[in-house]
Amino acid sequence: MVSRKKIFVLGGDGFCGWPTSLHLSRLGHDVVIIDNFSRRRIDAELGIRSLTPIVSIEQRIDAWRDVSGRQLGFHYIDIAQDPAQLTALIAAEMPDTIVHFAEQRAAPYSMRGPVEKRYTVGNNVQGTHNVLCALVECGLDTHLVHLGTMGVYGYGGAGFEIPEGYLGVEIVDKAGERHDWEILYPTRPGSIYHLTKSMDQLLFQFYAQNDKLRITDLHQGIVWGTQTEETRQHEDLINRFDYDGEYGTVLNRFLVEAAIGHPLTVHGTGGQTRAFINIQDTVRCIALAVAHPPQRGDRVKILNQIAETLRVRDLAALVSRVTGASIENLPNPRKEAAENDLVVSNATFRSLGLDPILLEEGLLGETIEISTRFADRVDLAHIRARTAWSHEERELLGRQNHTVGARTAV
């Protein structure tokens, strides 16, 4: 049995935050959701919606009380824009743990244009800083668990296994003397979104060092899957499934394409290797991180929250095998290497007992459970990637969209 904690889940209405809130509640913790519905607002802004129908937060909370007998707290706060309200709530409730998901999390959205770039930087950096600042102001020893991203490591192909946050390096000075350092893994983010999580790392390093805050940063891979044990208990508890060009991650797009009889659209050669984790394992990892905080005075605890790595073309082949869909290669709107290797250590979560669900075994169920069931809700107009990373890729994408437009009209 876990020791009961008071836990704030910032961004607890979102794709990772909602199932995490339910999971932590079911484990017996006292969970308070803080959200500003930014994800729902962006849905409206982009004219998109989750493939799965999402009810209001009040209905979600009611449904959870009905099935579990447990009450979730909820406060509408914009943590980036309203630090005073955030600080007052932290001071009043004194949470043992804050799980922080409240960041704009889509790389393509963050690259859309100047407004979205600025929003992502302002929202993510200031939101994270406001939380840290509030903990110092309140003089609390609250454990902060932050969702980072594998993207802070960059996808350049290190040529060796990526460690958990820190890298041992050797420096040879001019006098030929050797110095051994252990440093934050040199970050090389590939989008504004990933950049903000890299900047978060510096914020965490500083506050852990200067104010002895206890911080865990979880560098997560691409999440796949939709439901967890908890979200399956009532239809009003269902989790988001995003498949649009901005928020839809690669597997979701493939699944929706397959469900509606469209070829699986692979950007570039599909040689990009990515790290993946199922949403069910995400919530388990968060619970493990909550249960194993660093000590006061420790450096930031960084864990890699991933289950496996796969090339995008191998993922496409897997989906094609399960669904029978064909595969089509399109130009890549991102500025990145066409092919990269990615080997990542997930030693800590493995040692804590993580036995992850792998794509090979979970994919078929996911396909049937979500993308086929809700296929009539698919909006084909929004499935394509529209955001180019820079002026160079924009030209490429312009040609692509022209071609695609001509063909889909047939």
Next chain:
Amino acid sequence: MVSRKKIFVLGGDGFCGWPTSLHLSRLGHDVVIIDNFSRRRIDAELGIRSLTPIVSIEQRIDAWRDVSGRQLGFHYIDIAQDPAQLTALIAAEMPDTIVHFAEQRAAPYSMRGPVEKRYTVGNNVQGTHNVLCALVECGLDTHLVHLGTMGVYGYGGAGFEIPEGYLGVEIVDKAGERHDWEILYPTRPGSIYHLTKSMDQLLFQFYAQNDKLRITDLHQGIVWGTQTEETRQHEDLINRFDYDGEYGTVLNRFLVEAAIGHPLTVHGTGGQTRAFINIQDTVRCIALAVAHPPQRGDRVKILNQIAETLRVRDLAALVSRVTGASIENLPNPRKEAAENDLVVSNATFRSLGLDPILLEEGLLGETIEISTRFADRVDLAHIRARTAWSHEERELLGRQNHTVGARTAV
């Protein structure tokens, strides 16, 4: 003769920005100052003022026109809060170069409390990002010259000469294979202010890589001195001299203490080694950086803008020798090592012809020129450091202020 450029100076009303604007104008460039008077506003907020009397920006610009025959442009814009106005001005004027000083630049102010911490993060990170974002939006190849700080390297005592921004490291992987990388020097900022300049580095790395922006980042030491060749030409052109506990750098505090017959107050053992540069050399270095931009597609050009390094206690001894003042050791409000070595490469500026003014030679003139001349304007109440770095140092400082208060009342 330099080639004439249109240059925006962001923060051109401030301590480094104003003399830089004049220097670039005198060199024949077309200079446009952009400022939101944040430094004047903070003066009012803290109840402090520059030892030297500062007239309005209009009077400053008029005085420069009178003595030089050259016109400075001026626009009141808050670059952090009003990106639209900034972008419109950049689009309309298409500057060849933007020199960016528009950041909150005092470490103690940045550590004062939650409001100042948040202001420093919001102002500095968003301001810098808005400039980068605007350049991409306008599709310009403008060269951005940013004032960084030596503080991004941390003061941990590397044990070897700090290179210019990039560090060659060797990684030995699990298989025993060696990998040579050249990385951004691992940053370990010691205050929120230094943290923001570390975050700026990541912004620059990203935009240079993703959008091929041409960026120079100047990691400057502590600036000493007040006047330059240009600011001496008219009393309305005089530069700021800050000596208060928030904005006054160590030498200025010593000089003012000496001028009013107060002991020189050294925090801790004075074993902290710092890098220094005279304001006259700052403006020369900026002009050199403007004249030697990186090429499109280059990584960020990082230069160390320093003349020499000195321990604080050696600086105190130097001032004591020149002025006859005694020296007093007080507790250190900062969280930092008591003693550190600091050896820094300034190879690039040396190779471009920098032959810097050293403290040993310039100190006496500075003392007579400024601190003695304006000694009647000194406000003793604001000279002490009041900002503690964390709860730990706050306790220390509480005791210190109590003691000092008791003694100065005698």
